[in-house]
Amino acid sequence: MKLNxxxxxxxxxxxxxxxxxxxxxxxxxxVMDYDPASGSMTQVSSVDTGASNPSWLALHPSGDYLxxxxxxxxxxxxxxxxxxxxxxxxxxxxxxxxxxxxxxPVHMEVDAEGKYAVVSLLGEGTVGLFPLLGSxxxxxxxxxxxxxxxxQTILDERSDGTSAIVCDMRSNExxxxxxxxxNSTSAELNAPLASLQLEAGAGPRHSVLGPNGDxxxxxxxxGNTVTVASYDASTGALSAVQTIDTxxxxxxxxxxxxxxxxxxxxxAASSIVLDPxxxxxxxxxxxxxxxxxxxxxxxxxxxxxxxxxGTLELTQHMWTGGQFxxxxxxxxxxxxxHSGNQLSNSIVAFSFDADTGLLAPTGKEAAVPAGPTHVLxxxx
Numbered sequence: 481m482k483l484n485x486x487x488x489x490x491x492x493x494x495x496x497x498x499x500x501x502x503x504x505x506x507x508x509x510x511v512m513d514y515d516p517a518s519g520s521m522t523q524v525s526s527v528d529t530g531a532s533n534p535s536w537l538a539l540h541p542s543g544d545y546l547x548x549x550x551x552x553x554x555x556x557x558x559x560x561x562x563x564x565x566x567x568x569x570x571x572x573x574x575x576x577x578x579x580x581x582x583x584x585p586v587h588m589e590v591d592a593e594g595k596y597a598v599v600s601l602l603g604e605g606t607v608g609l610f611p612l613l614g615s616x617x618x619x620x621x622x623x624x625x626x627x628x629x630x631x632q633t634i635l636d637e638r639s640d641g642t643s644a645i646v647c648d649m650r651s652n653e654x655x656x657x658x659x660x661x662x663n664s665t666s667a668e669l670n671a672p673l674a675s676l677q678l679e680a681g682a683g684p685r686h687s688v689l690g691p692n693g694d695x696x697x698x699x700x701x702x703g704n705t706v707t708v709a710s711y712d713a714s715t716g717a718l719s720a721v722q723t724i725d726t727x728x729x730x731x732x733x734x735x736x737x738x739x740x741x742x743x744x745x746x747x748a749a750s751s752i753v754l755d756p757x758x759x760x761x762x763x764x765x766x767x768x769x770x771x772x773x774x775x776x777x778x779x780x781x782x783x784x785x786x787x788x789x790g791t792l793e794l795t796q797h798m799w800t801g802g803q804f805x806x807x808x809x810x811x812x813x814x815x816x817x818h819s820g821n822q823l824s825n826s827i828v829a830f831s832f833d834a835d836t837g838l839l840a841p842t843g844k845e846a847a848v849p850a851g852p853t854h855v856l857x858x859x860x
Contacts, residue, residue, distance in 0.1 A: 497812045499524075499570035501546060502820070502827065503535045503854035509548060509563075510848050511570045512827075514857065519816035519829035520844040527572040531559050535853040536587050539565075540612065541594045543859050546572060547618060549585035553603060558585045560599060560610060562617035565858060575617035581608050581624060587632040587686075591642065595661060598644055600630040607633050607646055609659070609669055625657055625669045631701075632686045635659070636713055638693055643716060644669065645696060647684040653677050654684055654698060654709070656716030673716030676709055679723075686751050691758030695790035699726070699752035699763050706752065706763050706783070708790055722791045726763045726781045747777070751807045756814030757834035759785055761792060764805040764819065778805050780819065780830075784837055798839045801828035807854045816842070820852035827852055 500521050502510040507528050512521040531550040538547045546565050552558040558580040563572040582604025590597045590612065597610045597618070605628050611619035629650025636643040642659040655675040660668040678684055683702030689711070690697060696718065698707040708722040725732060726749045746769045753762050760782055767777040778800045783792035800808075802821025810817050810832070817830045817839060829844040 497857035497859055498567070499858045500811075500818075501537055501570075501572070501856045501858065502848055502852045503537050503548065503856075504848070504850040505533045505535060505551075505853060506850045507532055507534070508850070509534050509537065509572060510850075510852075511572065512846060512848075513570070514811070516811060516813055516815075518844060519811065519818070519831065519842050521827065521829075521846045523846070523848060525569075525571060526849070527563070527574075529561055530574065531561065531577065534561070536585075537854050537856040538588045538590045538597060539856060539858060540590060541592060543567065545575075545594075545612070545614070546856075546858075547588060547590065547597060547612075549580065549588055549599060550577075551584055551586050553584050555583075557582050557604075558601070560585060560588065560597075560618055562612075564615070567858070570858065575615070578610070578618055578620050580604075581621040582606050589633060589635055591635055591661075592637050598633045598635065598659075600633045600646070602629050602631050602649070605629055605650070607644065607657075607669070623669065625671070627651065627655070628653075631684070634687060634689065636689060636693065638713060643673070643713065645687060645689075647687050647698065649683045649685055649701060652680060652682050652684065654687065654696070654718060656718065658716070674718055676718035676720060678707060678720070679703060682707070685749065688752050688754045688761070690785065690790055691754065695721075697752055697754070697761050697792075699749045701749050704732070704747050704749050704765065706749075706761065706781075706792060708792060710790065721789070724783070724792050724794065726765050728779065728797050731765070731767075731777050731779075750805060751809070753809055753817075755832060755834065755837070756810055759834065760795075760837040761785060762808060762817065762839075764800065764808045766804045766806065778803055778821070780805065780808055780817070780839065782837060782839060795837055796839060798830065801841065801845060802826045804851070807852070809855055811857050812859055818855050820855045822851035822853060825849065825851055827855055
């Protein structure tokens with residue numbers, strides 16, 4: 481399909497974050513002052529984006545620009561906005577906003593060179609490509625590739641051509657598309673090279689590439705599982721090698737899966753992340769039963785990666801310290817994992833030991849005015 485084209489991947493190692501940006505289901509993005517020595521953060525400002533539900537954010541590789549989807553479920557298309565970033569204060573200034581080309585954009589990821597972004601539109605059932613224009617903001621979507629209900633698209637840029645790996649939650653399918661970028665007005669998002677059909681009702685929500693890019697780890701929202709799939713970057717071929725539960729045994733009493741992929745369950749997996757050392761996978765679980773009581777069923781599952789075959793072994797369940805962890809992610813140093821607990825309006829920090837793969841509470845908890853949906857770190 482011809483396109484006229486011009487997530488959370490973090491730089492790890494010596495990078496230092498001074499600010500974090502928090503998406504929400506209000507009109508605002510919250511700006512947090514971040515202490516990389518302790519993992520603590522405090523809100524210093526907010527920006528009214530001028531549109532509802534800036535639920536997912538993405539950063540330009542330079543750190544000079546931030547982009548936000550507007551996850552609007554009202555009839556008609558949502559939008560995608562571009563902001564300039566003041567690295568001294570963390571302040572955001574709106575550059576421009578364009579239509580997302582369809583209903584309810586829920587995720588976006590920027591390529592490594594900052595030339596374009598891929599946006600997943602869950603309500604519309606499409607994935608769109610948008611040109612990134614630097615100080616001129618973001619350009620109109622120039623075309624898209626169809627699906628049923630894509631919830632996330634990540635980019636694999638290691639081979640000669642970039643691949644887009646799409647988690648389509650409503651079709652229970654993971655697809656791999658080739659992305660050919662030509663210039664700021666032309667690119668091509670091809671028909672799927674390959675796809676992986678998952679168990680009916682699994683609901684693939686988010687995925688992450690393994691440390692060597694030979695495996696894709698898929699968080700299944702409705703099934704409360706992680707699927708491990710071998711991945712051939714040259715052909716896009718995916719093959720499931722393992723499916724492992726995300727829940728503690730005492731929380732694993734969901735009713736049978738609904739083949740239509742509705743919400744039959746009492747727990748729901750959400751985000752998935754690779755630790756910066758490349759040895760562990762973390763996946764978060766949200767409790768749909770206990771939306772007001774905080775009974776400790778909202779957890780982060782930690783798995784050790786077998787380097788020989790990519791399979792996972794559960795090593796830990798850690799309570800998130802709050803309710804409904806919609807997103808978990810590492811800071812740029814890789815020393816701290818943060819859980820954005822949507823229903824308790826909090827972001828809780830955990831230290832991470834790369835030698836043991838264990839998370840530990842730090843006692844650092846940041847309050848935000850509205851439930852965090854995504855925590856993104858800026859770099860200086």
